[in-house]
Amino acid sequence: MERRYALPQDFRDVLHCLKMRSKYAVLLVFVVGLVIIEKENNFISRVSDKLKQSPQALAEANGTDASLAPAENGSLESLRELDAAFSRLRTRLRNVTLELSGGQEPVGTPSPGPRRHVLLMATTRTGSSFVGEFFNQQGNIFYLFEPLWHIERTVTFEPGGANAVGSALVYRDVLKQLFLCDLYILENFISPVPEGHLTPFMFRRGSSRSLCEEPVCTPYVKKVFEKYHCKNRRCGPLNVTLAAEACRRKEHMALKTVRIRQLEFLQPLVEDPRLDMRIIQLVRDPRAVLASRMVAFSGKYETWKKWASEGAAPLNEDEVQRLRGNCESIRLSAELGLRRPAWLRGRYMLVRYEDIARSPLQKAKEMYRFAGIRLTPQVEEWIGKNTQAPQDSSGIYSTQKNSSEQFEKWRFSIPFKLAQVVQNVCAPAMRLFGYKLAGSPEALTNRSLSLLEETRASWVT
Structure with a gap:
């Protein structure tokens, strides 16, 4: 099931006010992006909350249709589908940030820092x-x-x-x-x-x-x-x-x-x-x-x-x-x-x-x-x-x-x-x-x- 995320009204109002101050708008967009990513990560994390569930229950915990679970002799199709969904979410997030920042890559695009x-x-x-x-x-x-x-x-x-x-x-x-x-x-x-x-x-x-x-x-x-x-x-x-x-x-x-x-x-x-x-x-x-x-x-x-x-x-x-x-x-x-x-x-x-x-x-x-x-x-x-x-x-x-x-x-x-x-x-x-x-x-x-x-x-x- 596709998950939709709506930006809070307060964020939209602030972004509207900051259109003429692009560098601040871009920074705020990055913060909003992190909020959205965190929501998705919390959603995916729930897969481990049920310790002894069946693979079907795991699929449900991840918000996927149980019918997508592979057959007993199947390969990793469900896993690939989950990965693909993750990639689609990341692409949608990037498109939203680009749109809000006037087509420019945000200056705050995730920087992993020195920690490896x-x-x-x-x-x-x-x-x-x-x-x-x-x-x-x-x-x-x-x-x-x-x-x-x-x-x-x-x-x-x-x-x-x-x-x-x-x-x-x-x-x-x-x-x-x-x-x-x-x-x-x-x-x-x-x-x-x-x-x-x-x-x-x-x-x-x-x-x-x-x-x-x-x-x-x-x-x-x-x-x-x-x-x-x-x-x-x-x-x-x-x-x-x-x-x-x-x-x-x-x-x-x-x-x-x-x-x-x-x-x-x-x-x-x-x-x-x-x-x-x-x-x-x-x-x-x-x-x-x-x-x-x-x-x-x-x-x-x-x-x-x-x-x-x-x-x-x-x-x-x-x-x-x-x-x-x-x-x-x-x-x-x-x-x-x-x-x-x-x-x-x-x-x-x-x-x-x-x-x-x-x-x-x-x-x-x-x-x-x-x-x-x-x-x-x-x-x-x-x-x-x-x-x-x-x-x-x-x-x-x-x-x-x-x-x-x-x-x-x-x-x-x-x-x-x-x-x-x-x-x-x-x-x-x-x-x-x-x-x-x-x-x-x-x-x-x-x-x-x-x-x-x-x-x-x-x-x-």
């Missing part, structure tokens, strides 16, 4: 926790580690079809609010529900320095158990209000997530006039990802292990299709970014974990330069200390690595027949990202044979 918002977009076991520390260690950046975990745990969506659209809408809405330092949005998804904006259940709080430093770190409460407590100091339960205030005080913000699947649904965030957003998509050789997941999530990969060692029964087709789907979603997002659509130009960077592991400081500088943020000595010092760790000191979730030596360890832990399965289903993605296929067990384990092509300069768009 960085999204590190990855999948599990791609080294995203390690790379996220590049931003977590910088004092003027407010960093959040996997805040969307709470949404995934609270709102259950099956993969594919309408449910994929529903989850994308919720993730996007929450992500936008977090970038605006509205951390209260998470209270809708944290279980048990925070009382008085206090919670000891913030996922991986200890992985965010900003949530463990003054003044967010309140006095320790001895009788309150906090599973994901701060690592280097004792703090009381997280005060969401203090965290939100700390977020607003920081110069920039960065957020790491493995729960964003489609790059295209981020377009409204990239185009939001309040954000100056940069997206870094992190990828890794899918053979290495599988090898790492088989260690980190051992119970979920028992069938893969049995098939590799015994070969008595074929792999479960659902497992193979899940692997194919993961590779395809990563590839499609990367292809969109590399096509350089106008809305994403200058705001997307593709980076391989292997290149970061080989040259961590160089890649950190490239990512900071891309984000438009000055890299500080404290980050350089952290990288120096945490990329030369002894090989036997790193647990499966550790961010301490002897990165130049460990990034190829997977070649000696994954059976060749499993590597072949990955190569068969993920070949398009591997070709795009420059991962060479291994033709034999000997080629897989021969360190003198590189399985990496050189990176492409065009990966920074």
Whole structure:
């Protein structure tokens, strides 16, 4: 349903009086524009108010006709329609401001200012926790580690079809609010529900320095158990209000997530006039990802292990299709970014974990330069200390690595027949990202044979 916004009569009277003072009229038009944008944003934000609604209810919450919801096996048509509606609203707003300002671009047209918002977009076991520390260690950046975990745990969506659209809408809405330092949005998804904006259940709080430093770190409460407590100091339960205030005080913000699947649904965030957003998509050789997941999530990969060692029964087709789907979603997002659509130009960077592991400081500088943020000595010092760790000191979730030596360890832990399965289903993605296929067990384990092509300069768009 098309939403119409009428300018208040007081605004129209003032604009009429200021026709001869164009510079003031233009400024006022910009203020009016912000009011209209805020109304629309409040309207879209209501999608997250109902925590356990069906995709149909989500469509209704966004003011869309339920008949527009895609079929169970549909694609992202409803999501595209919502994005298109957002774009149409923005176009109408621009036309109104141009008309009122005599055809001139308003001097106050949204200027994002110096604050940058960085999204590190990855999948599990791609080294995203390690790379996220590049931003977590910088004092003027407010960093959040996997805040969307709470949404995934609270709102259950099956993969594919309408449910994929529903989850994308919720993730996007929450992500936008977090970038605006509205951390209260998470209270809708944290279980048990925070009382008085206090919670000891913030996922991986200890992985965010900003949530463990003054003044967010309140006095320790001895009788309150906090599973994901701060690592280097004792703090009381997280005060969401203090965290939100700390977020607003920081110069920039960065957020790491493995729960964003489609790059295209981020377009409204990239185009939001309040954000100056940069997206870094992190990828890794899918053979290495599988090898790492088989260690980190051992119970979920028992069938893969049995098939590799015994070969008595074929792999479960659902497992193979899940692997194919993961590779395809990563590839499609990367292809969109590399096509350089106008809305994403200058705001997307593709980076391989292997290149970061080989040259961590160089890649950190490239990512900071891309984000438009000055890299500080404290980050350089952290990288120096945490990329030369002894090989036997790193647990499966550790961010301490002897990165130049460990990034190829997977070649000696994954059976060749499993590597072949990955190569068969993920070949398009591997070709795009420059991962060479291994033709034999000997080629897989021969360190003198590189399985990496050189990176492409065009990966920074």
